[in-house]
Amino acid sequence: MAKVRVATMWFSGCAGCHMSLLDIDEALIDLAARIDLRNSPLTDLKVFPEDGVDVTLIEGAVANEEHLRLVRTAREKSKIIIALGDCAVTGNVPALRNGLDADRMIESIYGSPTTSNGALPYDVVPQLLGRVSPLAELIPVDYFLHGCPPPAGLIAKTIFALLDGKTPELVGPDLKFG
Amino acid sequence: MESIAVKINGRGITTCPGRTILEVAEANGIRIPTLCHLKGLTDVGACRVCIVEVRGQFLTACTTGVADGMEILTDTEVVRAHRRTIVEMLFAEGNHVCSFCVSNGGCELQDLACEVGMQSVRIPYAYPRHRVDASHPRFLIDRDRCVLCGRCVRACGEIEGARTWDFAERGSGVRVITDLDVNWGQAETCTGCGKCVEVCPTGAIVRKGASNAEMGKNPEVVAQLAERRSHG
Ligand code: SF4
Ligand code: SF4
Ligand code: FES
Numbered sequence: 001m002a003k004v005r006v007a008t009m010w011f012s013g014c015a016g017c018h019m020s021l022l023d024i025d026e027a028l029i030d031l032a033a034r035i036d037l038r039n040s041p042l043t044d045l046k047v048f049p050e051d052g053v054d055v056t057l058i059e060g061a062v063a064n065e066e067h068l069r070l071v072r073t074a075r076e077k078s079k080i081i082i083a084l085g086d087c088a089v090t091g092n093v094p095a096l097r098n099g100l101d102a103d104r105m106i107e108s109i110y111g112s113p114t115t116s117n118g119a120l121p122y123d124v125v126p127q128l129l130g131r132v133s134p135l136a137e138l139i140p141v142d143y144f145l146h147g148c149p150p151p152a153g154l155i156a157k158t159i160f161a162l163l164d165g166k167t168p169e170l171v172g173p174d175l176k177f178g
Numbered sequence: 179m180e181s182i183a184v185k186i187n188g189r190g191i192t193t194c195p196g197r198t199i200l201e202v203a204e205a206n207g208i209r210i211p212t213l214c215h216l217k218g219l220t221d222v223g224a225c226r227v228c229i230v231e232v233r234g235q236f237l238t239a240c241t242t243g244v245a246d247g248m249e250i251l252t253d254t255e256v257v258r259a260h261r262r263t264i265v266e267m268l269f270a271e272g273n274h275v276c277s278f279c280v281s282n283g284g285c286e287l288q289d290l291a292c293e294v295g296m297q298s299v300r301i302p303y304a305y306p307r308h309r310v311d312a313s314h315p316r317f318l319i320d321r322d323r324c325v326l327c328g329r330c331v332r333a334c335g336e337i338e339g340a341r342t343w344d345f346a347e348r349g350s351g352v353r354v355i356t357d358l359d360v361n362w363g364q365a366e367t368c369t370g371c372g373k374c375v376e377v378c379p380t381g382a383i384v385r386k387g388a389s390n391a392e393m394g395k396n397p398e399v400v401a402q403l404a405e406r407r408s409h410g
Contacts, residue, residue: 086277090303148277175291
């Protein structure tokens with residue numbers, strides 16, 4: 001049987017959701033046997049495969065222009081998109097800056113005398129968007145995994161249901177934020 | 179006593195007039211989710227979470243009285259969908275960031291989201307800017323987490339009799355204030371009894387310095403007080 005092609009992405013989030021994914025412990029061995037992990041912060045493949053994937057898990061909120069480009073690519077080239085964790089689902093901590101002026105924030109955080117010529121490195125660092133968005137404000141999302149981070153068991157249950165061709169059932173305590 | 183007959187979800191129930199749909203449902207073991215309702219306080223129908231269907235109309239169970247022959251549906255697909263949308267609106271209009279809330283795991287709004295099956299908030303988040311008031315020596319209010327249920331207003335007014343809390347402004351600008359919109363620490367009417375802390379369903383009004391594990395609340399306290407007072 002052809003392996004299921006999976007990608008994971010990391011936008012504005014703390015990497016905790018990816019840590020939680022690794023926390024599924026020995027189930028990782030089973031998972032590794034059944035999926036073909038394409039581009040992901042966990043692999044060295046940094047480009048989204050041209051021919052697409054079956055499932056993409058996205059951690060983090062959409063906070064800059066690079067995320068905006070990638071989230072659209074991911075939707076275009078994935079059969080299933082999973083919002084992995086509260087930042088991807090609600091905006092969570094990264095969205096706390098919404099309502100504040102992004103330029104002034106950059107100025108006060110990075111525009112200190114430690115930057116050599118006072119210029120901000122926008123040639124290498126993507127521009128912040130004026131407003132941080134949860135994924136579903138920008139693209140259709142198929143499944144939402146709540147939690148900061150989502151419990152490892154919830155991630156495992158969802159991924160293995162999909163691998164078995166079933167619809168993951170996310171109910172009751174699965175839907176707890178935080 | 180006069181008795182009337184109603185139907186809830188097709189089940190015939192005999193009850194008496196003057197009771198709300200919510201009271202009759204609860205007395206018969208039928209669950210209707212609520213948020214602004216709290217036993218011991220006057221019901222005001224602020225949150226709309228308790229909606230039920232009566233002949234194609236959606237009514238709040240906590241403020242609608244039963245009437246003879248009333249047919250009430252508490253759990254149809256349409257009711258569930260509306261209820262979910264109402265909970266989504268509560269999330270969208272505040273900043274309910276559960277991950278760093280002292281009430282995470284002990285919050286009635288968070289529990290409601292699980293109960294109504296809220297997968298995501300389909301309404302654009304408003305991300306409002308609010309003021310946190312930590313001027314009171316023992317308590318603080320984080321208005322980002324306020325759902326405007328008015329339990330604090332009612333507990334303080336009806337049970338403590340201090341009337342420190344009230345609503346100010348209109349529409350999307352509504353917020354709870356202390357006295358005539360002074361900082362809570364300067365509110366002369368506050369006795370420091372802590373009832374507003376106990377009844378607040380979210381992490382909006384909390385005890386200062388309490389950790390997540392210590393932040394348990396006891397909203398039932400107002401029902402106990404109201405009950406004891408009714409015996410004079
Ligand atoms: S502590 Fe008591 S008196 Fe003060 S605002 Fe809260 S309920 Fe009112
Ligand atoms: S502060 Fe708490 S009790 Fe008062 S209206 Fe807001 S959510 Fe309700
Ligand atoms: S519980 Fe009935 S309207 Fe809030």
